[in-house]
Amino acid sequence: MTRYSVLLHRQTPEYLAACYAPTGSGIRTTLQPEDACSWVMPETAARIARHVSEVLNVEVSIQHCSA
Numbered sequence: 001m002t003r004y005s006v007l008l009h010r011q012t013p014e015y016l017a018a019c020y021a022p023t024g025s026g027i028r029t030t031l032q033p034e035d036a037c038s039w040v041m042p043e044t045a046a047r048i049a050r051h052v053s054e055v056l057n058v059e060v061s062i063q064h065c066s067a
Contacts, residue, residue: 002064003038004045006052009059016052027052038065 006016014029015036030036039045042062049060 001040002066003040004042005033005036005038005063005065006045006049007061007063008052008056009061015063016048033063033065036065 008014008016008029012031014031015033017028017030017035018037019026019028027037037048039048045062049062052058053060
């Protein structure tokens with residue numbers, strides 16, 4: 001099944017990833033595609049990508065990945 005991840009185009013490309021901590025959950029970035037968050041629906045990935053792009057002022061793209 002195809003899934004979709006969000007790639008941030010920084011000096012070193014980084015994938016969006018989830019962060020789970022006792023003090024609270026959130027998002028972080030990772031260099032490893034296998035550690036990236038992924039979504040089943042491309043529309044959901046696009047909505048997340050648009051939000052991250054606006055908040056962090058960074059170019060992003062949607063990448064195909066396999067589950």
